Amino acid sequence: MAARRPEYSLGEELGSGGYGLVLMATHREMGSPSAIKGMPGTTAEARLLAGLDHPHVVRVYDSFKYSVQHSGGPGDLYLIVMEYLPGGTLQTRRNSLSPEQSCAVGLAAAAGLEHAHERGLLHRDVKPANILFAEDGTLKVCDFGLAKLFEGSPVRTSNVVGTEPYMAPEQFTRDGLTRATDVYALGVVLYQLLTRRLPFDPRGPKPMWRAHIEDEPPHMTGVHDRLAQVILRALEKNPADRHAHAAEFAMDLAQAATDIYQPGWAGKSRTGLPLNLTGLPEELIDIIRGPTGPHKAAVPHVSQVDQISRVTQRTRSLTENRSPVWPTGETRRPDPGVPASRAFGGPLRGHEESVHAVAFSSARPILASAGADQTIRLWNLTSPADPRIFGRPLPGHTGAVLSLAFSPEAEILASAGADSVIRLWDLTDPTAPVHVGKALRGHTGQVNSVAFSPDGRTLASGGKDETVRLWDVTNPATTRPIRAPLRGHTGRVLSVAFSRDGQTLASASADRTVRLWDLTDRAAPQLLGERLDGHVGWVYSVAFSPHQSILASSSINVSLRATSTVSLWDVASPAAPRFLSEPLRARRAAVNAVAFSPAGNILASAGCDQVVRLWDTTAPADPRPLGEPLRGHAGWVNSVAFSQYGDVLASAGEDGTVRLWPTRHHGAGPHTSFQGRSGDDRRS
Structure with missing residues (x-):
């Protein structure tokens, strides 16, 4: 491939198996990522795969055939260039989907399958691992490696092929x-999404094939009867008793879901x-959206030409040094539960689940937020009282996103999370973020924290594997690890932070300690002094003051009535840090996040008591x-961050919202609006 198609730059292996091999590839001129699959097959099968063109089927851009020699003699190898799908598989999301989201998955997959069926192709291996998501969250039916041609009449095969838990009885009997x-x-996929279990347990007393042929699926406990009827009809033993077409299944599913959740349930704001x-009857759209809804697709078809056009426009805007156009987005309605004098309007609701991280750009009025819904949101805060969303969420992670960090120039955003990878995003144009380079892999467990050095050349990360890693991000497109992982903790690393220089x-850890590392020579980092101990429990967060040699750390001990402390350390001499004052203590108010204001005189802390506290550290x-x-x-506060000038504080919570708080009077310079000390209530 590399020799015959030099216009593609080949990258890492994305997958392999009986269907062939899939490699990452980048078109040298377009710069856009693709996936290239190499597979054996007949000319007709390869042509049909390349001819599939539907928003919910993996898009094929090109295909080639080569004659090859192997141990069995000459043969043909087909190479198919497909769209790259960084959003992960349904397998990784299936236990976190709501019933409405599960129904939307069923409709999207049915639409893709109907398109394939209309073009004479049976998939034969529909399962969560073969349903992937694009960058914008669009579902794609993929991996037609076991697909079979048919021309209307039943297809008979000599081999039993498929994945047992999802195979129909006729696949086992070769009917x-x-x-x-x-x-x-x-139907099996939907049964699993809605009940969190397979209809037939692979570990059950009966062989899987016999259960599919002989047994009735168990009652769908906790699932509305209307939905259960649709799914169980799809699981009938006799094919004649099932929905004859994927479109018929979609129609039945849409009607049931609309009866339960009301018209409009399938909108992106409800399901994400x-x-x-496209290709399904207009009656189905009427059922979902209501008879007065628009008869048009929710997401326009994006061709490869459109992608090239976007890349060209982005390149032109960069070369002409134009400022990005900031979209209007959606206006947030004020929340009557919070007085306007205390917060900027109402909560920012852009995430479907809890929000784990917030981070401000240091150069532009941009806020990033991320959470358990595996996405990242960008917010235009030109007017904090009227925040607007920049475009669509940034997908790519296949687990909860736990940490965010902007580079000093604010053009690169780092994100990390439960999928054990770190991703870098180019935000030169925040309306069209671009994933930079490859996902950074090295941690063997979830990545809990990322932080950029003040010069922007180094990224630090801490993870569940009890290590700290350093990455050279001088050129984000070719980021590489700096020497071996740093090992100094005996528990998971929960937070990392750089000093002002x-x-x-x-680094903070579940081993109840903070460690300091000398990065004067980042190629040879050294541990500094002894462990910073004395914490009551896991140390969840650390933060350096921007203008003072102060380090703040927060720890929690849930066994002591959720007792927590915030400790302040004098780190003017990092090799000999010392306590600055008695720890700030709170009962039943576990603190899991701390952040200093840019001026360094205000410390924000937050935790499970659902509030944010501010501390005057002018006299540390x-x-x-x-x-x-x-x-x-209305839930734990997971993260806090100050804006570039310190006039806005953002907080992220388990309630799925982000809140913005003013921290100074308009035009009053650095003076905080939270004036006046309320007495020495550090133990409150």
Whole structure:
């Protein structure tokens, strides 16, 4: 491939198996990522695969045939260039989907299968691992490696092929296969999404093939009867008793879901999944959206030409040094539960689940947020009282996103999370973020924290594998690890932070300690001094003051009535740090996040008591609370961050919202609006 198609730059292996081999590839001129699959097959099969063109089927850009020699003699190898799908598989998401989201998955997959069936192709291996997501969250039916041609009449095969938990009875008995065979598999997928279990347990007393042929699926506990009827019809033993077409299954599913969740349930604001029903009857769209809804697809078809056009426009805007156009987005309605004098309007609702991280750009009024829904949101805060969303969420992670960090120039955003990878995003144009380079892999467990050095050349990360890693991000497109992982903890690393000069790195751990690392020579980092201990439990967060040699750390011990402390350390001499004052303590108010204001005189802390507290650290040996706690979240507060000028504080919560708090009077310079100390209530 590399020799015959030099216009593609080949990258890492994305997958392999009986269907062939899939490699990452980048078109040298376009710069856009693709996936290239090499597979054996007949000319007709390869042509049909390349001819599939539907928003919910993996898009094929090109195909080539080569004559090759192998041990069995000459043969043909087919290479198919497909769209790259960084959003992960349904397998990784299936336990976190709501019933509405599960139904949207069923409709999207049915639309893709109907398109394939209409073109004479049975999939024969529909399962969560073969359903992937594009960058914008669009579902794609993929991996037609076991696909079989048919011309309307049942297809008979000599081999039993498929994945047992999702195979229809006729696949085991080698009877004729029809469209209803794929409908059965999709029914199993929906059964699993809605009940969190397979209809037939692979570890059960009966062989899987006998259970599919002989047993009735168990009652779908906890699933509305209307939905259960649709799914169980798709799982009928006799193909003639099932939905004959994927489109018929979609119609039945849409009617049931609309009866339960009301018209409009399938909109992206409700499900987070762009839905395109191209090729299905207009009656189905009427059912979902209501008779007065628009008869058009929710997501436009994006061709390869459109992609090239976007790349060209982006390149032109960069070369002409134009400022990006900031979209209007959606206006946030004020929340009557929070007085306007205490918060900027209402909560920012852009995530479907809890929000784990917030981070501000240091150069532009941009806020990034990320959470358990595996996405990242960008917010235009030109007017904090009227925040707007920049475009679509940034997908790519296949687990909860736990940490965010902007580079000093604010053009690169780093994200990390439960999928054990770190991703870098180019935000030169925040309306069209671009994933930079490859995902950074090295941690063997979830990545809990990332931080950029002040010069932007180094990225630090800490993970569940008890290590700290350093990455050279001088050129983000070719990021590489800097020497071996740093090992100094005996528990998972929960937070990392750089000092203001970038020569010291702090790491916090579940081993109840903070370690300091000398990065004067980042190629040879060294541990500094002894462990910073004395914490009551796991140390969840560390933060350096931007203008003072102060380090803040927060720890929690849930066994002691959720007792927590915030400790302030004098790190003017990193090799000999010392306590600055008695720890700031709170009962039943576990603190899992701390952040300093840009001026360094205000410390924000937040945790499970659902509030944010501000502390005046002008005299770090005698920190005092500033005003009353900031209330508004309806769950744990997971992260806090100050804006570039310190005039806005953002907080992220388990309630799925982000809140913005003003921290100074308009035009009043650095003076905080939370003036006046409320007394020495550090033990409150």
